[in-house]
Amino acid sequence: MPITKIKLILLAILISTHLFSQEVGQMERILSPEISANNEVTFRIKAPGANSVKLSGNWMPSSPQGQRQLVDLVKGPKGIWSVKVPALAPELYGYNFVIDSVTTLDPANLKVARDGTFRTENMLYIPGAASDLYWAKEGPKGTVQQIWYQSPTLNLTRRMYVYTPPGYNAAKDNYPVLYLLHGGGGDEEAWPTLGVANNILDNLINSGKAKPMIVVMTNGNPGQAAATTVTPPIKSEMQTPQGMASMLFEKSLVNDVIPYIESNFRVKKNKESRAVTGLSMGGLQTQNLSFENPNLFQYIGVMSMGFADLSRFGINVDSSKRIQQILDLKKAKPALYWIAVGKDDFLYESVIKMRKDLDAQGFKYIYRESAGGHTWTNWRVYLSEFATMIFK
Amino acid sequence: MPITKIKLILLAILISTHLFSQEVGQMERILSPEISANNEVTFRIKAPGANSVKLSGNWMPSSPQGQRQLVDLVKGPKGIWSVKVPALAPELYGYNFVIDSVTTLDPANLKVARDGTFRTENMLYIPGAASDLYWAKEGPKGTVQQIWYQSPTLNLTRRMYVYTPPGYNAAKDNYPVLYLLHGGGGDEEAWPTLGVANNILDNLINSGKAKPMIVVMTNGNPGQAAATTVTPPIKSEMQTPQGMASMLFEKSLVNDVIPYIESNFRVKKNKESRAVTGLSMGGLQTQNLSFENPNLFQYIGVMSMGFADLSRFGINVDSSKRIQQILDLKKAKPALYWIAVGKDDFLYESVIKMRKDLDAQGFKYIYRESAGGHTWTNWRVYLSEFATMIFK
Numbered sequence: 001m002p003i004t005k006i007k008l009i010l011l012a013i014l015i016s017t018h019l020f021s022q023e024v025g026q027m028e029r030i031l032s033p034e035i036s037a038n039n040e041v042t043f044r045i046k047a048p049g050a051n052s053v054k055l056s057g058n059w060m061p062s063s064p065q066g067q068r069q070l071v072d073l074v075k076g077p078k079g080i081w082s083v084k085v086p087a088l089a090p091e092l093y094g095y096n097f098v099i100d101s102v103t104t105l106d107p108a109n110l111k112v113a114r115d116g117t118f119r120t121e122n123m124l125y126i127p128g129a130a131s132d133l134y135w136a137k138e139g140p141k142g143t144v145q146q147i148w149y150q151s152p153t154l155n156l157t158r159r160m161y162v163y164t165p166p167g168y169n170a171a172k173d174n175y176p177v178l179y180l181l182h183g184g185g186g187d188e189e190a191w192p193t194l195g196v197a198n199n200i201l202d203n204l205i206n207s208g209k210a211k212p213m214i215v216v217m218t219n220g221n222p223g224q225a226a227a228t229t230v231t232p233p234i235k236s237e238m239q240t241p242q243g244m245a246s247m248l249f250e251k252s253l254v255n256d257v258i259p260y261i262e263s264n265f266r267v268k269k270n271k272e273s274r275a276v277t278g279l280s281m282g283g284l285q286t287q288n289l290s291f292e293n294p295n296l297f298q299y300i301g302v303m304s305m306g307f308a309d310l311s312r313f314g315i316n317v318d319s320s321k322r323i324q325q326i327l328d329l330k331k332a333k334p335a336l337y338w339i340a341v342g343k344d345d346f347l348y349e350s351v352i353k354m355r356k357d358l359d360a361q362g363f364k365y366i367y368r369e370s371a372g373g374h375t376w377t378n379w380r381v382y383l384s385e386f387a388t389m390i391f392k
Numbered sequence: 393m394p395i396t397k398i399k400l401i402l403l404a405i406l407i408s409t410h411l412f413s414q415e416v417g418q419m420e421r422i423l424s425p426e427i428s429a430n431n432e433v434t435f436r437i438k439a440p441g442a443n444s445v446k447l448s449g450n451w452m453p454s455s456p457q458g459q460r461q462l463v464d465l466v467k468g469p470k471g472i473w474s475v476k477v478p479a480l481a482p483e484l485y486g487y488n489f490v491i492d493s494v495t496t497l498d499p500a501n502l503k504v505a506r507d508g509t510f511r512t513e514n515m516l517y518i519p520g521a522a523s524d525l526y527w528a529k530e531g532p533k534g535t536v537q538q539i540w541y542q543s544p545t546l547n548l549t550r551r552m553y554v555y556t557p558p559g560y561n562a563a564k565d566n567y568p569v570l571y572l573l574h575g576g577g578g579d580e581e582a583w584p585t586l587g588v589a590n591n592i593l594d595n596l597i598n599s600g601k602a603k604p605m606i607v608v609m610t611n612g613n614p615g616q617a618a619a620t621t622v623t624p625p626i627k628s629e630m631q632t633p634q635g636m637a638s639m640l641f642e643k644s645l646v647n648d649v650i651p652y653i654e655s656n657f658r659v660k661k662n663k664e665s666r667a668v669t670g671l672s673m674g675g676l677q678t679q680n681l682s683f684e685n686p687n688l689f690q691y692i693g694v695m696s697m698g699f700a701d702l703s704r705f706g707i708n709v710d711s712s713k714r715i716q717q718i719l720d721l722k723k724a725k726p727a728l729y730w731i732a733v734g735k736d737d738f739l740y741e742s743v744i745k746m747r748k749d750l751d752a753q754g755f756k757y758i759y760r761e762s763a764g765g766h767t768w769t770n771w772r773v774y775l776s777e778f779a780t781m782i783f784k
Contacts, residue, residue: 049443049493079493101441101471104496105512111621112504112512120497120504136623141540141549148533157533169656229503231528264561 030080032108039087039126043097045106048079050099057095057124058375059088070098090128091377092196094121113193115376116185117228133203133384134196140166141202144192148226149260153252156234158219159226160257161192164265165205165212174268176391177214177261179253179297180383181278181285183304184240187227188219191383194376200384211391213275216261220282222248241313244281250288254296275390277301277338279379280347284310291325294332299390301338303382304374306350307357326361336389337365340382344373422472424500431479431518435489437498440471442491447475449487449516450767462490482520483769484588486513505585507768508577509620525595525776526588532558533594536584540618541652545644548626550611551618552649553584556657557597557604566660568783569606569653571645571689572775573670573677575696576632579619580611583775586768592776603783605667608653612674614640633705636673642680646688667782669693669730671771672739676702683717686724691782693730695774696766698742699749718753728781729757732774736765 032044043055054070062068073081094113096103103119105112111123125135142165151158165175180197182190191197197215204210223238225231238246262269276297278286283305290300307317329337341351358365368385372378424436435447446462454460465473486505488495495511497504503515517527534557543550557567572589574582583589589607596602615630617623630638654661668689670678675697682692699709721729733743750757760777764770 045494047492047494051441051443051492099494099496100439100443100492102437102439102491102496103499104491104494107495107511110506110509110512112506114502114504117502119499120502136618138549141551143540144538146536148535157530159533226528 030108032106033124035126039090039128040084041088041124041126042082042084043073043095043106044080044082044108045073045097045099046078046080047099050075050081052098052100053081054098055083055085055095056098056103057085057093058377059091059093073097088124088126090126090131092131092134092380093124093126094194094376095124096121114189114229115194116183116187116190118185133200134380135203136199137203137206139202139206142166142198142205143168144198149256151252151256153255154222154248156225158224158252158256159230160188160219161217162261162265163192163198163201163215163217165214166202167212168214168266172266173212174266174273175212175214176273176275177216177265177267178299178387178390179216179218179257179274179276181218181220181276181282183278183280183282184244186281187221187224188217189227191217195380195383197383200380201387204384204387210387213387213391214261214265214267216257218249218253218257220249220278220285222246222252240281244284245310245314247288247292250285250292253285253289254293258296271295272298272335273391275299275301275386277303277383277386278305279303279382280305280374284308290329290334290337291322294325294329294334298334299336299338299386300334301336301340301382301386302354303340303379304342304345305347306339306341306352306354308347308350308353322357323361326358326363330361330363337363338368338386338389339365340368340370340378340385342370342372342374342378344371345378346374422500424498425516427518431482431520432476433480433516433518434474434476435465435487435498436472436474436500437465437489437491438470438472439491442467442473444490444492445473446490447477447487448490448495449477449485450769451480451483451485465489480516480518482518482523484523484526484772485516485518486586486768487516488513506581506621507586508575508579508582510577525592526772527595528591529595529598531594531598534558534590534597535560536590541648543644543648545647546614546640548617550616550644550648551622552580552611553609554653554657555584555590555593555607555609557606558594559604560606560658564658565604566658566665567604567606568665568667569608569657569659570691570779570782571608571610571649571666571668573610573612573668573674575670575672575674576636578673579613579616580609581619581621583607583609587772587775589775592772593779596776596779602779605779605783606653606657606659608649610641610645610649612641612670612677614638614644632673636676637702637706639680639684642677642684645677645681646685650688663687664690664727665783667691667693667778669695669775669778670697671695671774672697672766676700682721682726682729683714686717686721686726690726691728691730691778692726693728693732693774693778694746695732695771696734696737697739698731698733698744698746700739700742700745714749715753718750718755722753722755729755730760730778730781731757732760732762732770732777734762734764734766734770736763737770738766 030044034042053073073083106122109122114120145162222243223235274297283302422436426434445465465475498514501514506512537554614635615627666689675694
């Protein structure tokens with residue numbers, strides 16, 4: 001039953017919107033996406049005037065040239081286009097429709113997430129073991145706060161998201177803190193939305209697989225007070241890659257964010273109770289933070305980033321300085337240095353280089369290689385694993 | 393300069409996304425919407441394969457039959473369609489494109505909001521005096537928390553948003569509390585997104601026009617644990633209008649929400665320090681809450697809702713009981729009973745009926761009539777005014 005007719009007169013008194021309140025008559029609701037019992041998915045859209053409707057999902061293979069191979073929807077009665085795709089593995093997917101060459105959302109699916117400065121896409125959750133941590137399941141849940149704090153280092157009032165675990169308010173305990181960094185093009189909303197960090201932590205903590213912890217999700221672009229959808233960029237010269245090269249984000253995390261968290265939350269204020277991990281640009285920042293401050297973090301996770309040649313961004317690493325940094329961090333003996341990357345990641349070679357350089361100094365780390373590439377699919381898995389290895 | 397070419401190779405190292413990471417080459421960025429110095433706005437979209445592109449903005453007039461009069465975009469070079477609309481008054485607008493009959497988002501504008509269960513739309517902020525409260529301006533800012541709490545009344549773990557004012561963490565004071573209710577089809581995300589309640593409160597408090605207060609934004613649908621984009625509806629028989637008729641939301645606010653807030657935040661626990669206001673369905677709930685609990689709230693605001701005939705929803709008000717409720721509330725002497733409605737609101741007649749019934753019992757209230765209809769434009773204005781009249 002793909003279409004439900006709703007008598008709008010029944011809704012007229014209830015609706016809180018300018019447009020529909022003026023309308024009278026019948027309204028069609030298209031059911032899309034529709035997930036069958038065996039996880040086949042039917043996508044539908046009413047587009048009587050369209051010449052072509054395609055589906056672009058992040059589960060689809062790409063050509064050797066990197067073009068995703070889109071799937072055609074077929075036009076049926078009443079101008080409703082549809083396609084049923086074969087059973088999808090459990091995962092939190094992103095997708096769009098492409099209508100007459102324009103990438104658009106599925107208007108019937110209100111689950112929407114913004115991927116940094118790139119696009120807005122629909123979310124599709126296929127339940128199952130592999131995606132079980134990503135849903136807001138029954139059980140106690142932590143709190144996510146949008147906090148504005150002073151950053152004297154950047155001369156900005158900035159925004160971050162802070163997760164406190166289930167029971168934080170009622171407890172008297174002090175908690176350890178994970179600093180969780182996003183990638184280039186992203187902002188402080190990346191991990192709480194596409195990364196579903198709060199669901200992952202709730203579910204791991206409730207099942208006893210992770211220790212209760214506070215998770216701090218900052219904005220890693222030193223030229224921004226907050227996501228550009230919230231406030232305009234204030235220092236455009238500090239947008240990445242210039243901002244990345246400035247190392248100002250790393251300084252502000254140490255000088256502004258950590259003191260704020262340690263003054264305003266019930267946290268344990270020692271190295272053993274601090275962890276940091278980040279993906280891509282945030283992986284670089286994680287490297288920088290731990291090399292520059294070898295005694296600050298006990299648990300360090302670098303996701304989808306190695307020792308890449310970043311000279312085009314004005315980032316030049318002196319090789320003897322790098323060796324000294326590795327030796328200093330080795331001496332500081334962090335309990336965990338974890339490197340995770342997908343086999344198809346375009347930064348895979350940089351991770352090989354990093355491992356080689358670390359091995360040359362006898363620096364111990366754990367290496368985790370997954371399938372796939374530079375994707376949120378991997379980063380959610382990496383967070384799910386990293387969170388179980390820390391504060392134990 | 394509507395289009396910016398970005399060398400993607402420059403971004404390759406930075407990007408945190410599966411799709412673009414595989415691509416090489418040039419990427420076009422369309423500038424849309426572009427606001428000129430005199431507030432004319434140019435909308436653009438690249439749609440080489442489209443037959444027709446229209447703009448649907450909530451500032452546009454509707455026909456007498458209630459159809460919004462859309463504006464055509466014109467196809468130009470490289471398949472880029474555009475239109476410049478005359479200067480818009482300062483406001484926070486919503487708009488969509490309609491491409492070959494499909495309502496879609498502007499892919500170049502990442503400012504997106506979900507209007508309840510109705511649609512996802514782009515936001516357009518035109519700065520000026522009338523919209524000055526709606527932006528995250530410089531200055532101290534409050535915190536918005538997403539909190540899950542137990543509701544024994546509904547047998548659910550539910551989500552609400554709680555705003556604490558600038559300085560709450562550092563202060564020792566206890567604060568008054570405003571309970572702020574959304575309309576039918578909405579959920580707990582309505583006021584923090586379309587309603588920009590946190591920006592309005594920050595700006596009013598920072599300018600001394602409103603007292604520092606806590607604002608509690610609940611989910612008014614008793615069959616939902618949270619917005620359906622977060623968790624599926626748990627008790628579908630409790631979806632509105634059945635949920636509205638059940639009065640269970642009102643009971644849960646009194647029995648679950650207020651005790652939670654008064655146990656977990658530094659608040660003043662007396663009638664003088666409690667206010668409630670809501671729009672449309674939330675206006676009905678505000679009426680119910682104050683009639684059923686005449687000594688609970690000192691400040692009461694009913695937005696865009698009067699005494700409507702709701703018998704089709706199973707809501708039948710006994711007229712002698714209603715008179716007694718009015719007399720009981722009159723006796724309780726709330727400091728403010730405020731009724732706000734737009735001249736074009738489809739519920740305008742119900743507000744005339746309400747005023748007549750209140751007048752008949754000599755019940756004192758303040759009546760605020762605005763231009764416009766049943767819109768977020770009005771509800772943002774009403775919150776901006778109501779917040780300055782309470783806790784003084």
